Amino acid sequence: MSLGSSRRSLLTAMGAAAVGISFGGLSGCTKPVSKSINFYNWDTYIGDTTLADFEKVSGVKVKMSIFATNDELFAKIKTGNAGFDVIVPSNDFVTYMSEAGLLLPLDHAKLPNLKNIDPAFMNPPYDPGRKFSVPYTWLVLGIGYRKSAMKDGKVPDSWKWLFDSDQYKGRMALLQEAGDLMRLGAKYLGHSVNGIPDDVLKQVEAMLIKQKPYIKAFHSDDGQDMLLSKEVDIVMEYNGDIAQVMKEDPDLDFIVPKEGSQINSDTLAIPKDAPNPEEAHAFINYMMDAEAGAKIYEKILYPTPNAAAKALMPESYKNNPVIFPSAEVMAKCEYAAFEGPARAQVYDAALTRIKSA
Incomplete structure (x- = not known):
């Protein structure tokens, strides 16, 4: 469904460095696609152009699959070698999956856009210190x-x-x-x-x-x-x-x-056996960019923990009592x-x- 008006992306004009993307030589807008990653996400939970915009700045194509429940996600990942690079577990399942040894510890040095996240979301009881996940929505x-x-x-x-x-x-x-x-x-x-x-x-x-x-x-x-x-x-x-x-x-x-x-809080995390953990970190970092984040939240209309993205949003979002009770x-x-x-x-x-x- 078409929801909201698209904000013009600044990514192609600013280049990859402006949004903190640089990894393994894959950066910039003209890099041909040489890799792809698999993203396992909820339905109606991404911006209209988010995946294409990331491909433009990184050269990495994102293939997205959909799951319907956390139980379905857990069942898929626990079998091993599911082939997913980035997943979107909810808060209690971050604990469940990390305790089961299914999540890769995140390298915060590869996630400079963590600076955009509201500090109130940075040390939750379900994942102290954000060792395994970064917040996507609440x-x-x-x-x-x-x-x-x-x-x-x-x-x-x-x-x-x-x-x-x-x-x-x-x-x-x-x-x-x-x-x-x-x-x-x-x-x-x-x-x-x-x-x-x-x-x-x-x-x-x-x-x-x-x-x-x-x-x-x-x-x-x-x-x-x-x-x-x-x-x-x-x-x-x-x-x-x-x-x-x-x-x-x-x-x-x-x-x-x-x-x-x-x-609930939905998060971005990397499975322990992700085929492309380097590119997965880059994708998660991109999702926390202020401009990229604003385009996502303008589409999906969920509350954002990204303070920099929220600052770019219209008052109709920031003051909506359905989104922010x-x-x-x-x-x-x-x-x-x-x-x-x-x-x-x-x-x-x-x-x-x-x-x-």
């Missing part, structure tokens, strides 16, 4: 909805409407990422998204099994498309995804439920911690039972 889960389809014109300001009500039966979709689904069910029941007691998990599972007949789909991070196409009226989705389709349909909106929600709203939201592979398996097993019920 995001919050909430409810996307079609305003004209809401009963009595009321805003769906609670997880109840997705988890515990037949009000929108056959017209709702939930995210199928097991951990997110179980944690937000616990949040609705009044618990933290972390350290969920086993009895609460059983309550969440029972609640969702009861709710399943009313759910049209457990979607693979394409809930915004289902909402836009009018397949559903209410959907669990990320703020940036709903911000994208709100530009196309003014009848759509987004809210973080009153119980609070889960904050208020401090009051965010105070009720939490990052999900990685609690070990056994816990991840518990979530996966619960979702399997829910979907097969």
Whole structure:
């Protein structure tokens, strides 16, 4: 989908050195393509010209493949020799994958554009010192909805409407990422998204099994498309995804439920067995360039941790409450911690039972 207007890239005019790209002799705009790297990314999560612009300044072609869930990403990388050079794991999966020995420690000397990142994002608990990842976006889960389809014109300001009500039966979709689904069910029941007691998990599972007949789909991070196409009226989705389709349909909106929600951060990382780690570092560094970053965020409409890129963005981005919810709203939201592979398996097993019920 075409979202936003493109800002003219300064890259070809300024040359590679201006954006901090220089590696292995591959720099400048006229270098013929001699290498390619494989980028494993979420859908609708890159600028219109980002990959082509990087090829112009580096001579390296980027081949992008799409995954739908962190579980899918993890399964692909853990098999070994998957062939990917740069991947986009979420915060808890950075911990999961690094503890499993699947990520390459980053060489910060090859990432001078780290200077553009807001210091608040540089030492997260899931990756202290940014040893394995750099921040790409941060995001919050909430409810996307079609305003004209809401009963009595009321805003769906609670997880109840997705988890515990037949009000929108056959017209709702939930995210199928097991951990997110179980944690937000616990949040609705009044618990933290972390350290969920086993009895609460059983309550969440029972609640969702009861709710399943009313759910049209457990979607693979394409809930915004289902909402836009009018397949559903209410959907669990990320703020940036709903911000994208709100530009196309003014009848759509987004809210973080009153119980609070889960904050995620998506990152750029390099698999341990990446075929081209040098070029992977250069690509990650390019993605943190201010101008290149601004073009990405203008397209994908997710909150950016890149302070230099944000400074270039229009007020319609910086002051959009869907992209940047208020401090009051965010105070009720939490990052999900990685609690070990056994816990991840518990979530996966619960979702399997829910979907097969």
